Each structure stands twice: as C-alpha cells, then as structure tokens.
Amino acid sequence: MDFLRMMVRPVVQEFPLWLTMVLTLVPSTWGGWIHHVLLRHEFEWDFMRWTLASMGVVAVPATLLVWLVARWKHGRWLKCLAYVILISLWLVSLFISTNFNTTYTPQILQLVLDTNASESSEFLRTWLLAPGSLRAYFYTFLTLVIVLVAEWKRQSIATFLSRRVSTVIVAAMLGVLLVWGLWVGRKLVMPYHSLHEVELAEIRMQSNDVISTLHASILALKFQVEETDATVNLTLKTAREGVATCDVDSMDLVLVIGESFNKRRSSLYGYALETNPMMRAERDAGLLTVFTDAVSPYNLTSIAIKNMLSLNSLGHGERWHEFPLWLAVMRRAGWQVDVWGNQRNFMTGMVFGASLNSVLFDPQVVEQVYHAVNDKPFVMDGQLVEDYYSKWQPGKRNLVIFHLMGQHTAYDARYPHTAEWEKWTTADLPHADAPYMDEQRREVMLDYARATRYNDHVLAMILDHYRDRNAVVVMLSDHGEEVYDYRDFTERDHNTHKTPEMVRCENDIPLFIWCSPRYKQAHPERFAAIQRAASRPLMSDLVGQMMLWLGQVQSPWTDSTRNVLHPAYRPSPRIIYDGIDYDQLVSGKR
Numbered sequence: 001m002d003f004l005r006m007m008v009r010p011v012v013q014e015f016p017l018w019l020t021m022v023l024t025l026v027p028s029t030w031g032g033w034i035h036h037v038l039l040r041h042e043f044e045w046d047f048m049r050w051t052l053a054s055m056g057v058v059a060v061p062a063t064l065l066v067w068l069v070a071r072w073k074h075g076r077w078l079k080c081l082a083y084v085i086l087i088s089l090w091l092v093s094l095f096i097s098t099n100f101n102t103t104y105t106p107q108i109l110q111l112v113l114d115t116n117a118s119e120s121s122e123f124l125r126t127w128l129l130a131p132g133s134l135r136a137y138f139y140t141f142l143t144l145v146i147v148l149v150a151e152w153k154r155q156s157i158a159t160f161l162s163r164r165v166s167t168v169i170v171a172a173m174l175g176v177l178l179v180w181g182l183w184v185g186r187k188l189v190m191p192y193h194s195l196h197e198v199e200l201a202e203i204r205m206q207s208n209d210v211i212s213t214l215h216a217s218i219l220a221l222k223f224q225v226e227e228t229d230a231t232v233n234l235t236l237k238t239a240r241e242g243v244a245t246c247d248v249d250s251m252d253l254v255l256v257i258g259e260s261f262n263k264r265r266s267s268l269y270g271y272a273l274e275t276n277p278m279m280r281a282e283r284d285a286g287l288l289t290v291f292t293d294a295v296s297p298y299n300l301t302s303i304a305i306k307n308m309l310s311l312n313s314l315g316h317g318e319r320w321h322e323f324p325l326w327l328a329v330m331r332r333a334g335w336q337v338d339v340w341g342n343q344r345n346f347m348t349g350m351v352f353g354a355s356l357n358s359v360l361f362d363p364q365v366v367e368q369v370y371h372a373v374n375d376k377p378f379v380m381d382g383q384l385v386e387d388y389y390s391k392w393q394p395g396k397r398n399l400v401i402f403h404l405m406g407q408h409t410a411y412d413a414r415y416p417h418t419a420e421w422e423k424w425t426t427a428d429l430p431h432a433d434a435p436y437m438d439e440q441r442r443e444v445m446l447d448y449a450r451a452t453r454y455n456d457h458v459l460a461m462i463l464d465h466y467r468d469r470n471a472v473v474v475m476l477s478d479h480g481e482e483v484y485d486y487r488d489f490t491e492r493d494h495n496t497h498k499t500p501e502m503v504r505c506e507n508d509i510p511l512f513i514w515c516s517p518r519y520k521q522a523h524p525e526r527f528a529a530i531q532r533a534a535s536r537p538l539m540s541d542l543v544g545q546m547m548l549w550l551g552q553v554q555s556p557w558t559d560s561t562r563n564v565l566h567p568a569y570r571p572s573p574r575i576i577y578d579g580i581d582y583d584q585l586v587s588g589k590r
C-alpha cells in the first residue's frame, strides 16, 4: 500500500498539472467527441479507444514531469514553465481548430515554415479578431480559470485522493494508461526510413495527441520533402527536356483510378448481384477486356497510386521516387494531360492524405505538366465526371486521369440515395449468411453492392464521351477491400502478418480496358494484343508501361518486357508490402 501511494503520490499531489497536460494535448479527440456524441448522438467504441491511446501517450511524459516537479529543487519554476507552454499550445490548438477546423498537420507546419514576417503580420491582422479566434480566447481563458481554481484547492483534493480506496483506483487507472501509452507511443522512438513506414505506424498505432501528430508531421515533412522533391524534380525535368516521341496523331487516353474496389463484388468477376451491368454490356459488345490477374502492391491509397503513376518496377527492386511520373513523359511526347481527382483535399490531416496530393497536385507539376486540374472535390463521383466534361477542351492527343472516391469506407455515402440507386434489399445478398453476419452487417454489405453499381454507372458516363472518338479507357482500383468476405471485418487490415484470404480481398484488383469502336477498327492488332493479355499476371506499379504503349510513346523509360500488353512481357515477382511474394503466398507458386 505504501509502495502504491509512493508511486502515485506525485501524480496526486500535482494533479492539476498532470490533468492539464493529459487533457489539453489531445485537442483533436475533443473535436471528435463533439462531432460524434454531441452532434450525431452516437457513441463509438473505436473513438473511445483512440482517445485513451492518445491520453496514454501524453500520460507518460506527464507522469515524468510531475515526478520532476515534486522531486527537483527548482520544481516550482519547472511547473510555471510547463503551464505557460501547455496553455500556449492549447490556445494554438483551439485557434487552428475554431478557425480552420484542423489540427497540427504537415500542411499547417509547412505553412508556418514557409511564412515570412510580412505574411505573418498580415495573417495576424486578418485572424486576430475573427469570430473563431474570439471563441478560442474564451475557451483558453476558461481553462486558465479552472486550472487556477484546481491549484488553489490542490492540497485538500490531493489529501482526499490519497485515501486508501482512491489510491488503489488512481494507481489502477494510471497503470492502464501508462501501459497503453507506452505500447502506442513506441512509434515515437522507432527508426523510420520512408514516408510509407510513417504512414503504416500512424495507422497501426493510432493516437492523435499533439505529441504524436507533431512527431508524424515532422517526419512526414522530412520524407515528403526528400521523396516528393526527387519525384517532382525528375518529373519537371522530363516534361521540360526529356526524350520522348509519339507515333500517334490524334487519340484520347483515359485512366480511371477507382477506390477500395473488392473484385469479388463485381459481377464481371462472378458476383451474383449485377453490380457491373453497364461494363458487362460493353464486354458483351466486344469493346471491354476484363483482366483477371491484376494485383496492387499495397492496400493503402497513397503508396499504391504513387507506384502506379511512377515508372518504377517493384519486382525489380525500384522505388517510386527514383523515377519520373509517366504523365510527364506523355506530356513531353505531345500529350495534353488533365487530372481530375475526387480525393483532392481528402483527409489532408493524415499523412496518407497529404502524401499523394503533395505529388499529384504539387503546384509546379500542376503548372508545368498538366493542361487542367479540378479545383475542388465533389460529394459524388458522377459530379466530378460531369464537372470535367463541362470544361473539356480536347486537343489532338488527350490524356485524362480520374481519381475517384469509388467505394471508399462509408459505403452508404458513395451512391445517391434515390430510388434508382437504392436497388436490392439485404435479402438479395449472396454469401450473407455466415455466423458473424447480422442485419446491421448485411446493410453494410448492401451499401457496398449499391456503391459498386453506382461506380459502374460513373464509368459508363466516362465511356459515353468517347463512343465516336479514337479512344482507350483503362479502369482499375488503387487496391481491394474486405466486406465481411470470410471473417467479421471490413475495410483493410494493416497488420504485418498477411494471409492468403487477406491479400486476395485487399490486393486483388479489377482492371478493365475499353477500346472505342473506332479504335478497335483502326488498330485490330492492338486490340488483339490487349485481349491476349487479359489473363497475364500484372501488378499495378507497371500500369505506366501500359499507358506509354497505348499512347505509342517512345522514351528511354519504355520497356516492353514490363508491358503486360506486349508479347515481350516478362512478369517479374509480384512483391507486395515491400517483401511478400504475392504468388507464393496465395498459391504457393514460384
């Protein structure tokens, strides 16, 4: 008992300081609680877990701090300094969140680093007395009053907390929080070698306290600057002075990057619900080729798409940032490049949201490589497509890349809730009778099927613009998804241990190539080559080679042995997650 009391004494004695630290350094969880519980009246266990993990991460240094304050002879000064820093950080957190609805992120940090003195005085003039700022000042003042009252009553409350029962309770709570904090907080001291590793750690060891977000933001900035700079420089250099020629006079080439598309939920790959009626009609009309053995190297959007847009080959051990984006090679060869992305501005607070956009929408790349980009995302992918074609200014050789929201998590938000799209009921679902399935899960499954059918319609909307033109449209997903396929689980699993079922759902991707009637007629040999390739093994990092061939672009990067559509194609090992041989895992082959 005495030992317990001794252990928790500094925390009990200095509880106002300890609590201030643990409560003010988790600002985004408070925002989340307000959003979930107060506004939407729903309690989420995941959110509770996230909050406790974040508090745990802060509890470790908070406990060390109160120990120092209690034991060190200059403890009083340390305590004052700590309060000044904590209240200042709290004010900044509130200021960012009330004015900009965000928290410490790589962007905010970048902004601070990029801002010069005159810009910052202008910034202060604009925001100093904004309504959001006034609210932030008020909340900070309120916090200060509570802290002062707690400090004033500190001794009597500490005496109460030092009683036998309360000591045991405090010790137990503190123990849980510290163990949890150390477990999650180990990501703060791990070595990192790439932005991808930072993204993975952020996803596997979730916490969003100020320490974790600052740590991830600083690392993200460091790697982002290195990797993005390398790619952006190579890309700009290629667009400016690279060697690239094109043998085609006028053509349209479209790449549609879908999102979280589970191949088994497509009727083109055997799903019993007709989720791809429009694409099936294109296939039956002999225009659409369905690829049966395509996989994605990762189950994460940003790293999967970076590899897709770069000219590297993971099977040859090449990293994406050692190569230029193939869009720049196409541009150099005389293609007009447009990019319409529905994930622009999506989850920019997380490393994974920021890292793809920092390459795809780098201001210099936008200016020097693209002809046009969208300026905002849309609620529905169909609106994004409409927006593009309402502004369409085709030249002679046109390449457009669509990056859709597809079937991303929150499946019910991925299709319009009108009679046309609210097709089927849970009773229509095939394979929905596993023991872990209940009505709520069947609803999720149903939403996924409906979102897939809406995605089919979005793809058809795109094709409709090319029926009378010389065009090829390539459609694939960034990665797959789990939707209660074989276990009680949805979305994607970021555990390092991968099973065959897991990678089949999360890494297998649908891939279709549509050729317009005019293209098919003018290039029967190319159409035949596409059809012959339909069952060849492919990983999406090699999509660039396919696009260069389709656009008939010759360049030093063009390599027929890496082009699935070419007779010279030599499949290299399909290395997923930087070290797992996909074929070996899934079928024991190779």
Ligand SMILES: [Zn+2]
Binding pocket: 259, 260, 299, 300, 301, 302, 478, 479
């Ligand atoms: Zn994705």
